[in-house]
Amino acid sequence: MTDNDSRIDEVAAAAAAAARPFARTTPRDRGAALVAVADALEAAGPELIAIAMRETGLSEARLQGELRRTAWQLRLFADTIVDGSYLDVRIDLADPDYVIGPRPDVRRMLEPVGPVLNFAASNFPFAFSVAGGDSAAALAAGCPLVVKAHSGHPELSRRTAEIVTGALRDAGMPDGVFQLIEGQQNGVALLKDERIRAGAFTGSTHVGRMLADIAASRPVPIPFYGELGSVNPVYATYADAALLDGFVTSVSGSAGQLCTKPGFLFVPEGSDLGSVTASASAVAEHRLLNPGIGRGFTQRREDVLAADGVTVLAEGEVRTDDAGQTYATPTVVTVDVDTLLRNREALLEESFGPLSVVVRYPDAAALPALHTELFPGNLTSTVHARPEELADGSLADLVDALAQTSGRVLFGGWPTGVSVTPAMQHGGPYPATTSDATSVGTAAITRFLRGVAYQGAPQELLPEPLRDDNPWNVPQRRSEPGLSMSWGSFAR
Amino acid sequence: MTDNDSRIDEVAAAAAAAARPFARTTPRDRGAALVAVADALEAAGPELIAIAMRETGLSEARLQGELRRTAWQLRLFADTIVDGSYLDVRIDLADPDYVIGPRPDVRRMLEPVGPVLNFAASNFPFAFSVAGGDSAAALAAGCPLVVKAHSGHPELSRRTAEIVTGALRDAGMPDGVFQLIEGQQNGVALLKDERIRAGAFTGSTHVGRMLADIAASRPVPIPFYGELGSVNPVYATYADAALLDGFVTSVSGSAGQLCTKPGFLFVPEGSDLGSVTASASAVAEHRLLNPGIGRGFTQRREDVLAADGVTVLAEGEVRTDDAGQTYATPTVVTVDVDTLLRNREALLEESFGPLSVVVRYPDAAALPALHTELFPGNLTSTVHARPEELADGSLADLVDALAQTSGRVLFGGWPTGVSVTPAMQHGGPYPATTSDATSVGTAAITRFLRGVAYQGAPQELLPEPLRDDNPWNVPQRRSEPGLSMSWGSFAR
Numbered sequence: 012m013t014d015n016d017s018r019i020d021e022v023a024a025a026a027a028a029a030a031r032p033f034a035r036t037t038p039r040d041r042g043a044a045l046v047a048v049a050d051a052l053e054a055a056g057p058e059l060i061a062i063a064m065r066e067t068g069l070s071e072a073r074l075q076g077e078l079r080r081t082a083w084q085l086r087l088f089a090d091t092i093v094d095g096s097y098l099d100v101r102i103d104l105a106d107p108d109y110v111i112g113p114r115p116d117v118r119r120m121l122e123p124v125g126p127v128l129n130f131a132a133s134n135f136p137f138a139f140s141v142a143g144g145d146s147a148a149a150l151a152a153g154c155p156l157v158v159k160a161h162s163g164h165p166e167l168s169r170r171t172a173e174i175v176t177g178a179l180r181d182a183g184m185p186d187g188v189f190q191l192i193e194g195q196q197n198g199v200a201l202l203k204d205e206r207i208r209a210g211a212f213t214g215s216t217h218v219g220r221m222l223a224d225i226a227a228s229r230p231v232p233i234p235f236y237g238e239l240g241s242v243n244p245v246y247a248t249y250a251d252a253a254l255l256d257g258f259v260t261s262v263s264g265s266a267g268q269l270c271t272k273p274g275f276l277f278v279p280e281g282s283d284l285g286s287v288t289a290s291a292s293a294v295a296e297h298r299l300l301n302p303g304i305g306r307g308f309t310q311r312r313e314d315v316l317a318a319d320g321v322t323v324l325a326e327g328e329v330r331t332d333d334a335g336q337t338y339a340t341p342t343v344v345t346v347d348v349d350t351l352l353r354n355r356e357a358l359l360e361e362s363f364g365p366l367s368v369v370v371r372y373p374d375a376a377a378l379p380a381l382h383t384e385l386f387p388g389n390l391t392s393t394v395h396a397r398p399e400e401l402a403d404g405s406l407a408d409l410v411d412a413l414a415q416t417s418g419r420v421l422f423g424g425w426p427t428g429v430s431v432t433p434a435m436q437h438g439g440p441y442p443a444t445t446s447d448a449t450s451v452g453t454a455a456i457t458r459f460l461r462g463v464a465y466q467g468a469p470q471e472l473l474p475e476p477l478r479d480d481n482p483w484n485v486p487q488r489r490s491e492p493g494l495s496m497s498w499g500s501f502a503r
Numbered sequence: 504m505t506d507n508d509s510r511i512d513e514v515a516a517a518a519a520a521a522a523r524p525f526a527r528t529t530p531r532d533r534g535a536a537l538v539a540v541a542d543a544l545e546a547a548g549p550e551l552i553a554i555a556m557r558e559t560g561l562s563e564a565r566l567q568g569e570l571r572r573t574a575w576q577l578r579l580f581a582d583t584i585v586d587g588s589y590l591d592v593r594i595d596l597a598d599p600d601y602v603i604g605p606r607p608d609v610r611r612m613l614e615p616v617g618p619v620l621n622f623a624a625s626n627f628p629f630a631f632s633v634a635g636g637d638s639a640a641a642l643a644a645g646c647p648l649v650v651k652a653h654s655g656h657p658e659l660s661r662r663t664a665e666i667v668t669g670a671l672r673d674a675g676m677p678d679g680v681f682q683l684i685e686g687q688q689n690g691v692a693l694l695k696d697e698r699i700r701a702g703a704f705t706g707s708t709h710v711g712r713m714l715a716d717i718a719a720s721r722p723v724p725i726p727f728y729g730e731l732g733s734v735n736p737v738y739a740t741y742a743d744a745a746l747l748d749g750f751v752t753s754v755s756g757s758a759g760q761l762c763t764k765p766g767f768l769f770v771p772e773g774s775d776l777g778s779v780t781a782s783a784s785a786v787a788e789h790r791l792l793n794p795g796i797g798r799g800f801t802q803r804r805e806d807v808l809a810a811d812g813v814t815v816l817a818e819g820e821v822r823t824d825d826a827g828q829t830y831a832t833p834t835v836v837t838v839d840v841d842t843l844l845r846n847r848e849a850l851l852e853e854s855f856g857p858l859s860v861v862v863r864y865p866d867a868a869a870l871p872a873l874h875t876e877l878f879p880g881n882l883t884s885t886v887h888a889r890p891e892e893l894a895d896g897s898l899a900d901l902v903d904a905l906a907q908t909s910g911r912v913l914f915g916g917w918p919t920g921v922s923v924t925p926a927m928q929h930g931g932p933y934p935a936t937t938s939d940a941t942s943v944g945t946a947a948i949t950r951f952l953r954g955v956a957y958q959g960a961p962q963e964l965l966p967e968p969l970r971d972d973n974p975w976n977v978p979q980r981r982s983e984p985g986l987s988m989s990w991g992s993f994a995r
Contacts, residue, residue: 031903080603101926101946111572111923115916119926119946122906124939227719231880231933388723401961410964411523414614419956422964424607431603433982434593434611436956441723447616447953454593454611454954461939462946464911464928469893472902472914490925 019200022157022190026126027206029155029187034123036153036184037475037483038097042089044182045151049082049089051178052142052171059170063136066164068298068336073265074137081137084144084431088151091433091453095485097121097151097460098476105467106492114492115467118477121460123153124234125208128201130222132213133163133300134268140164141171141191144431144451145211145236150179150188152459154209157190159198163301168193202226209234209459213270213450216240216361216442223445236458237445238438240361241390242274243426246378246409248396250282252290258367259290259325261425263341266297267365268304271391271426274361277378280371284324284345287369291325291341298338299364305337308364312342315366318357320350324369341365348372348381359385379412388440391426392417416440418449511692514649514682518618519698521647521679526615528645528676529967529975530589534581536674537643541574541581543670544634544663551662555628558656560790560828565757566629573629576636576923580643583925583945587977589613589643589952590968597959598984606984607959610969613952615645616726617700620693622714624705625655625792626760632656633663633683636923636943637703637728642671642680644951646701649682651690655793660685694718701726701951705762705942708732708853708934715937728950729937730930732853733882734766735918738870738901740888742774744782750859751782751817753917755833758789759857760796763883763918766853769870772863776816776837779861783817783833790830791856797829800856804834807858810849812842816861833857840864840873851877871904880932883918884909908932910941 036044052059060074069077091097098120106114127149132139139145141158149156160168172191179189192201202210202225210226210233212219219237226235247254258276278284299305309329315321327342342365351358351370358368372378386392392413396406401422413420418439429437435452438444448458470478476485528536544551552566561569583589590612598606619641624631631637633650641648652660664683671681684693694702694717702718702725704711711729718727739746750768770776791797801821807813819834834857843850843862850860864870878884884905888898893914905912910931921929927944930936940950962970968977 031907076604083603099946103922103924103926109922109924111575112568112920114922114924117911117922117924117926119928125907223724224720227724228716232715232719232937234938398961402963404963406964414955414957414966415523415617418954419609419958420960421958422960424959428604430595430601430606430609432595432601432606432609433980434595434609434956436611436954438954445724446726449954454591462910462928462930462941463906464926465906466911466913467916468912468914469890471894471896472898474906488925 015197016200019192019197019204022192023126023201023204023206025187025190026155026157029185030123030125032185033155033188034153038092038095040183041151041153042093044179044184045085045089045147047182048142048175048178049085051174052078053082055174059167062167062170063164066167067136067300069136069265077135077137080431081142084138084147085142087431087453088147088456091456092151095476095483097456098485100476100485100487102477102487103490104492108493117464117466118468118473119462119464120474120476122463124459124461125154126157126206127154127209127211127459128157128159128198128207130159130198130210130212130214131161131168133161133304134265136164136167139213141168142175144455145213148455149211149459152456154459155188157192157201159201160191160193165193199225203229205231207233210236211450212237214239219445234458235445236448236450238270238450239442239444241270241439241443242359242361242386243271243389243391243393244275244277244382244386245273245393245395246277248279248375248400250278250284252286254395255284255286256290257425259287259294259341259343261427262343262367263291263294263297263365264427266299266339267341268300268363269427271429273367273393273426275368275370277370277372279375280347280373282371284369287324287343291327291343294341296328296338296340297365298336302335302337304363305331305335308339308362308366309337311360311362311364312366314357315344315362315368316342318354320354321346327365339365343367343369345369345371379408382409382412383416387416388443389417390437390439390443391419391421393421393424393426395423418443507689508692511684511689511696514684515618515693515696515698517679517682518647518649521677522615522617524677525647525680526645530584530587532675533643533645534585536671536676537577537581537639539674540634540667540670541577543666544570545574547666551659554659554662555656558659559628559792561628561757569627569629572923573634576630576639577634579923579945580639580948583948584643587968587975589948590977592968592977592979594969594979595982596984600985609956609958610960610965611954611956612966612968614955616951616953617646618649618698619646619701619703619951620649620651620690620699622651622690622702622704622706623653623660625653625796626757628656628659631705633660634667636947637705640947641703641951644948646951647680649684649693651693652683652685657685691717695721697723699725702728703942704729706731711937726950727937728940728942730762730942731934731936733762733931733935734851734853734878735763735881735883735885736767736769736874736878737765737885737887738769740771740867740892742770742776744778746887747776747778748782749917751779751786751833751835753919754835754859755783755786755789755857756919758791758831759833760792760855761919763921765859765885765918767860767862769862769864771867772839772865774863776861779816779835783819783835786833788820788830788832789857790828794827794829796855797823797827800831800854800858801829803852803854803856804858806849807836807854807860810846812846813838819857831857835859835861837861837863871900874901874904875908879908880935881909882929882931882935883911883913885913885916885918887915910935
């Protein structure tokens, strides 16, 4: 065993040792700890943002908003767990006359799955990184957490980890509930460790699929919640200058390095697209996150520009400095539907950076089938239409196609700028995510919970949420003996 | 394309074509259809049970109970969906002053995942077969269903399928919502078809893992809900004749061919085990389900009896008739803990049939660690203890270890005879199941649902459950703008 193997073994052992003490903390205490982490991160805001600006090239305003969002996520998960409704407590009281035979007393709740390994993303150094959404969800669920830092912001990752560790410790959480590791090989080694019980990931389709395959092929497979790739098509029934300007803003925000960036805008053939050039040229140059992403974007842009039948609306500029960092302004091209179908390989892949494709369609009625064929799995799909078109039912088939292939369907607005709320869904059919679960919003907590039932248990040996005296005062859904079923009233 | 390939293609196409029409049916109409299926199966009871007796060798009483349970499952799922609470509707009203930036109107509900392929089990020709629990859950969720018939009861499968198909059609459900296929190769081919969106399975660890690996390695992976293997350890602090007789009854019911059969009973060293012999010899010979299971059981029994250090309490008998069917009476052996640890390979594997191992332990305090080491994933674990032991806290560590490694923890009673209720959990850490979800009870429906959010949608284009006028009258969890969070009251 090398020193490094031994370090990974220690990390796994510490996470495993923390699993039961952490699972036994009350939601109220865990919630208070999450709020303490949020407070500590906000208190360290200026220091953290300065590091993040240097390591990622993202703007101060963007990073301030992201840190606010990150702290809010932690508070929102605290709020989600504190009343215990997330435990989905079900109590079936014993019923000697149950129709299929005497029913014992059975009580079920959701319990934490155990240690979680979360692979941080590059493009949200706060909100999808060390203390980001996956981390907040796992800790809220009561799972010890190991974060594999993204190599794009190592100093920020370490400093954030120190702050998180300190805040959790000061809030009385057990040792080992939070740990940071670095290096892709270490991440893979830990993902294979039997003590890790679930994985989470935000990043590329290539890496995410590799990790998902590792998780699925372990002797004991584990769930792997990866958020991989999405091109977020937008369908517009019209295209005026205001719509096209909103499109360029969404494409170029954070230099297009967002998983919800609209990669395709469908507009009617004959639309005046002239304003795109001016809108795009007004966007300031933006550094890409790191040299690797810069190289990837440069290549993707060249492939798109070289594809047969592509017309440039805004060529944009790409340059690389002496340190290898890439700087870009938006590139927007347009094609007709036939060109898109002919050049699928070059055009359909996600372009991570400020590039998008405007597709001119001749026949709105063909859009539902076209969408289903081209875009089987996305985080989002968007419709822009006039009020009368939204009201007259003509878009029903398109909306139906979008709902079958996307986690979130938008009407107006743009998919970038994902809010963090109870109803948010950030996850869709593969390759958007490797499971149908969401990685943003409070529903994300269910990924790290599993059901356990207790049958005929004495009150003394039941977990608090399942007891008759309900010391945590959680919602309990009770099935009384002899209860008649509602179907009886309509089906017979 | 062979005729057979073409048939599988037709099945997939019919399921895919049914997906949207079926998803659009109301829970009330789908519930009525499930009740109609239940009624039709019960009406055909005598005919179906006669076929089942001939094909499986199970007793008439057992099959009558199983058919009653199967009909009840269908009715219970009808009851589960009719009020729409299973849709988990969340409505976040727009909030221009939301702390992380203006919040749009976001509304989320669970929608069916699409066509489901369910591999039927051999040992429950009704309850885990064509119209069994997985089928009821998928249909209740609104997913078109293809059942791969088990080869152990082909005639029963076909007749049941005719009844189900007719009842669904008469209830107005779309064509293609239910189909039957036969043959393992066809099952594998369909599992690989991109139009199938989820798999379900009840059977052996070997086959289940093979299918789970196929589902995970598709170009577009899909969730696979397999219930594979479980040995259901029972820990007793005492062993009297009544307890041992209950044990033998649980081991030998349905000839031990139950996934919840207790494979191991742990009793204090020095317990009088003499009554096991008499209890076991009072059990009548029972045919095993089919020749393959008979051969497997015969071999497992020989391996166990041949293991070094095994003492026979009841040898039992095994014979095979001219048709290749195997008949058996219960075999019960006993070992001490050291013998068990020394003979893990021979003893720890599941014995599918009437065989169990009584393990004599010298030290109750060592049981939690021993359990965790030997039994990392089971459907159930059971504790038998005296009332004062249940009350004095001495079992807390053992219960903790059982809850971490099992889906259901029982206190007294026996794990066989799983009730079907809202709080039931039939699923545990691998290899008990390939996911932590349950395959019995109403929580099983969540396996076949995925979240979809609608942002800024006009009322006309929202699914009924998300509309303000709430035409289906489903529970809607609304987040109002400006709502303060409960954590504010305890954390600051």
